Amino acid sequence: MEKSRIISTNQTSSGTVISLQQGKLPPQALELEEAVLGAMLIDKKGVDEVIDLLTPEAFYKSAHQHIYQSIYNLFQSSQPIDLLTVSADLRKNGKLDSIGGDFYLVQLTQKVASSAHIEFHARIILQKFIQRSLIRISNEIIESSYKESIDVFDLLDEAESKLYDVAQGNIKKSSDTAQNLVLLAKKKIEEIANKDGLSGVASGFQKLDELTSGWQPSDLIIIAARPGMGKTALTLSMARNIAVIQNTPVAFFSLEMSSVQLITRLISAETGLSSEKLRTGKLASHEWKQLNVKVADLEKAPLYIDDTPALSIFDLRAKARRLASQHQIKLIVVDYLQLMTAGSSSKAGNREQEISTISRNLKSLAKELDIPIIALSQLSRAVETRGGTKRPQLSDLRESGAIEQDADIVSFIYRPEYYGIEEWDDEEHTSSVGQAEFIVAKHRNGGLDNMRMKFIGQLGKFEDLQTNNSSFEFESKMNENEGWTGRGRLPGPDDAFNLPNDDEDETPF
Numbered sequence: 001m002e003k004s005r006i007i008s009t010n011q012t013s014s015g016t017v018i019s020l021q022q023g024k025l026p027p028q029a030l031e032l033e034e035a036v037l038g039a040m041l042i043d044k045k046g047v048d049e050v051i052d053l054l055t056p057e058a059f060y061k062s063a064h065q066h067i068y069q070s071i072y073n074l075f076q077s078s079q080p081i082d083l084l085t086v087s088a089d090l091r092k093n094g095k096l097d098s099i100g101g102d103f104y105l106v107q108l109t110q111k112v113a114s115s116a117h118i119e120f121h122a123r124i125i126l127q128k129f130i131q132r133s134l135i136r137i138s139n140e141i142i143e144s145s146y147k148e149s150i151d152v153f154d155l156l157d158e159a160e161s162k163l164y165d166v167a168q169g170n171i172k173k174s175s176d177t178a179q180n181l182v183l184l185a186k187k188k189i190e191e192i193a194n195k196d197g198l199s200g201v202a203s204g205f206q207k208l209d210e211l212t213s214g215w216q217p218s219d220l221i222i223i224a225a226r227p228g229m230g231k232t233a234l235t236l237s238m239a240r241n242i243a244v245i246q247n248t249p250v251a252f253f254s255l256e257m258s259s260v261q262l263i264t265r266l267i268s269a270e271t272g273l274s275s276e277k278l279r280t281g282k283l284a285s286h287e288w289k290q291l292n293v294k295v296a297d298l299e300k301a302p303l304y305i306d307d308t309p310a311l312s313i314f315d316l317r318a319k320a321r322r323l324a325s326q327h328q329i330k331l332i333v334v335d336y337l338q339l340m341t342a343g344s345s346s347k348a349g350n351r352e353q354e355i356s357t358i359s360r361n362l363k364s365l366a367k368e369l370d371i372p373i374i375a376l377s378q379l380s381r382a383v384e385t386r387g388g389t390k391r392p393q394l395s396d397l398r399e400s401g402a403i404e405q406d407a408d409i410v411s412f413i414y415r416p417e418y419y420g421i422e423e424w425d426d427e428e429h430t431s432s433v434g435q436a437e438f439i440v441a442k443h444r445n446g447g448l449d450n451m452r453m454k455f456i457g458q459l460g461k462f463e464d465l466q467t468n469n470s471s472f473e474f475e476s477k478m479n480e481n482e483g484w485t486g487r488g489r490l491p492g493p494d495d496a497f498n499l500p501n502d503d504e505d506e507t508p509f
Contacts, residue, residue: 026060026131026132026135027127027128027131027132027135028060028061028128028132029060029124029125029128030060030061032121032124032125033059033060033061033064033125034064034108034111035111035112035118035121036050036054036118036121036122036125037064037067037068037071037108038108038109038110038111038112039112039114039115039118039121040068040071040081040115040118041071041081041082041083041086041105041108041109042082042109042112042114042115043114043115044081045115046115046118047071047075047081049115049118049119049122050118050119050122051071051072051075053119053122053123053126054068054122054125054126056068056069056072057129058125058126058129059125059129060128060129060132062098063098063099063100063104066090066093066095066098066099067086067090067099067105067108070086070089070090070093070095071086073089074086074089076180076183083102083105083106083109086105087102087105130166133166134163134166137159137162137163137166140162141155141159141162144158153314156314157314157317157318160317160318160321161317161321161368164321164324164325164368198213198214199213199214199216200212200213200214200215200216200217200219200372201214201215201242201246201248201330201331201371201372202214202215202241202242202246203215203238203241203242204237204238204240204241204242204245204246205238205241205438205451205453205462205464206464206466207449207451207464208438208451211440211443211446211447211449211451212409212440212443212446213446215331215372215374216372216408216445217366217370217371217372218366218367218370218371218372219366219372219373219408219409219444219445220359220362220363220366220372220373220375220406220407220408220409221372221373221374221375221407221408221409221411222337222374222375222376222377222397222403222404222407222409222410222411223235223374223375223376223377223411223412223413224376224377224378224379224392224396224397224410224411224412224413225378225379225392225412225413225414226378226379226383226384226392226418227378228418229413229414229415229418229436230413230415230436230455230457230460230462231335231336231376231413232254232256232257232262232265232335232376232460233265233455233460233461233462234413234436234438234453234462235252235333235335235374235376236252236262236265236266236269236460236461237269237461237462237463238333238374239252239266239303239331239333240266240269240270240298240301240303240461242330242331243301243302243303244270244297244298244301244303247301247302248302248330248331249302249303249304249323249327249328249329249330249331250302250303250304250329250330250331250332250333251304251305251306251319251320251323251327251329251331251332251333252303252304252305252306252332252333252335253306253308253311253316253319253332253333253334253335254305254306254307254335255307255308255309255310255311255334255335255336255339255340256335256336256339257307257335258307259305259306259307262305262307263305264278264279265460266298267291267295267298268459268460268461269456269459269460269461270294270295270297270298271290271291271294271295272290272294272459273287273290273291274458274459275458275459275460276458302327302329304323304327304329306319309339310339310340310341311339311340311341312340312341312342313340313341313342313357313358313361313362316334316340316362316365317361317365320332320365320369321369324369324371329371330371330372331371331372331373331374332365332366332369332371332372332373332374333373333374333375333376334362334373334374334375334376335376336375336376336377336378337355337358337359337362337375337376337377337378337403338355338377338378340358341354341358342354342357342358352402355402355403356402356403356406359375359402359403359406359407360402360406362375362406363406363407363408375407377397377403379392379396379397379412380396380397382395382396383396388425389414389416389421389425390414390419390421391412391414391437391439392412392414392439392441393412393441394410394441394442396412397410404442407442408443408444408445409440409442409443409444410440410441410442411438411439411440411441412438412439412441413436413437413438413439414436414437414439415432415435415436415437415455416432416435416437417432417433417434417435424452434454434455434456434457435452435453435454435455435465436452436453436454436455436462437450437451437452437453438450438451438452438453452465453465
């Protein structure tokens with residue numbers, strides 16, 4: 001006691017009293033840690049309620065970390081969890097003596113009577129862990145900020161990335177065990193089986209989804225073409241399928257077109273009204289009603305458009321993290337890659353190295369957010385000078401071979417009609433008018449294929465070739481509920497709209 005008193009009232013040479021009570025302790029809740037572990041040892045229900053909520057690192061006391069790790073190991077191997085099994089597991093791993101032996105485990109079970117309120121207690125423990133993580137990250141940021149050799153934009157990106165990980169509850173681990181990874185893989189396979197083989201975000205195009213099983217999380221997908229081939233139209237069609245039909249949040253970063261222009265193109269595809277009519281506003285009365293009815297689903301769609309010009313990869317990462325945190329976006333589209341900048345943090349000596357930096361960071365962002373990122377890309381003019389069909393290939397990717405290296409999927413859009421070629425180069429020489437070919441030239445985790453699609457230029461949209469309605473189901477809705485739209489079937493006697501007279505405007509389709 002005397003020694004304790006001396007420590008807490010020690011004086012400096014200047015006479016200032018130093019008290020340990022005035023010092024700072026890391027945030028902690030040791031009593032709640034004991035209560036949670038004790039409840040888990042006496043009640044299996046308590047284990048089920050918090051096993052997915054806490055990690056061993058969430059506990060402040062190292063002994064509690066070892067005990068929870070043993071409980072977690074037993075749970076993963078479907079073994080019973082009680083005093084004897086946890087004690088045996090700790091002994092097997094050489095941790096029993098370090099935690100205080102069997103006596104300490106018995107003490108934990110005596111501190112609680114049941115697992116009531118265990119989830120509430122576990123969330124407080126998690127809050128303390130987050131506070132400690134923020135303190136650690138803040139100290140690292142402060143230390144790095146004093147180093148003149150670190151670029152300030154790199155420092156900002158690193159700081160935001162670490163804070164995002166904390167906000168998502170995903171404090172990064174350096175590695176994982178094969179056992180945990182196998183369990184996760186089995187769980188994912190079961191989920192895929194329940195979703196008709198689609199493990200990713202469905203594009204809404206049947207053949208493409210069959211090839212890719214949907215756009216996969218953490219994948220970087222490059223869609224490249226020459227100007228005017230329909231890159232924006234295709235990705236807008238996909239974004240519409242995903243956001244409107246599947247109600248899945250999508251973020252669209254447009255560096256070329258304004259957000260109003262993009263949404264107008266979506267409205268054109270959704271309503272069947274040509275972009276020229278929407279641009280001039282010269283709509284007949286039935287077309288105004290058609291416009292109001294058909295944009296209802298589009299208005300409610302979780303589609304987020306950002307038209308910041310000359311967007312840097314640093315700004316994109318910051319915006320994407322916020323969208324992922326606030327709106328749980330599942331897909332990002334960047335239109336297009338060559339209009340992005342690496343920011344002032346770039347140490348690239350030329351444009352090719354800058355594009356390499358951008359593509360590498362896009363792949364890194366896709367892995368960090370665990371969502372697919374589609375980046376549009378321009379092709380070099382070598383396509384135009386090539387003889388024959390002028391079908392693009394991997395070597396045509398503009399400004400950097402690193403795009404091909406970083407991407408999980410590299411695809412091209414090819415429309416023979418663009419070059420005045422009205423027949424496909426197949427044995428039947430079928431007409432290529434109003435059609436496009438989607439070429440998957442690189443697929444890191446799957447096969448390659450060329451698939452044809454229907455391209456409707458006046459509406460700026462793509463559809464599956466084998467069906468008239470494809471993923472766009474708005475025609476049938478209009479036919480059933482609002483009368484004839486001039487497309488998909490002939491008008492019936494009960495249609496709400498009448499056929500236009502010769503002196504009226506032409507039908508919208």
